[in-house]
Amino acid sequence: GAVVSQHPSWVICKSGTSVKIECRSLDFQATTMFWYRQFPKQSLMLMATSNEGSKATYEQGVEKDKFLINHASLTLSTLTVTSAHPEDSSFYICSAPNEESGGAAEQYFGPGTRLTVT
């Protein structure tokens, strides 16, 4: 199956600093990627849709100035958590649909990034 990588897998940062998380589709191109947030024992909450060549689309309640998304190429999207606070601590996961085969159904997830803000 298709592979999506995320980096870093785990990061600790101090309150007030910014953290960048990368999401890469390794063996396919993705004009769209999704960013999710997951709290312990809860489901995935869609934060935003990352679109190559255009602005990201944010879900209601997600601060676009706090969670900056850049879809730099057909295989790379980045999420930057700006001025991080302890309440931003969470598990962040990206996904990319394999648009060449299935699209809406075949989404491939990265392994996730665990962010801890102290």
Place this chain on the structure above:
Amino acid sequence: QKEVEQDPGPLSVPEGAIVSLNCTYSNSAFQYFMWYRQYSRKGPELLMYTYSSGNKEDGRFTAQVDKSSKYISLFIRDSQPSDSATYLCAMSGNTGGFKTIFGAGTRLFVKA
């Protein structure tokens, strides 16, 4: 009402049991119905998907979709301890740019 409802469990079964996991949904525009498995502190892994109504079988796993009832199921036969994970149902439509809505996930424990 949430678009997708899924009992979070936990569900505990003995090894070898048949497991039935279910979701209901409210949006009749959904066309793709997926099941993902997620181990602790890992990203979700796509198990299988079904387009529109019907059944699909893959090894010990069978997915069923009943669009008339807006109800989907995942059956696991001969369950193994390695099947212990959280199972998330997910749905998407033909529009919306592949946007997917997830259920809450059901935590499954298979005891040896």
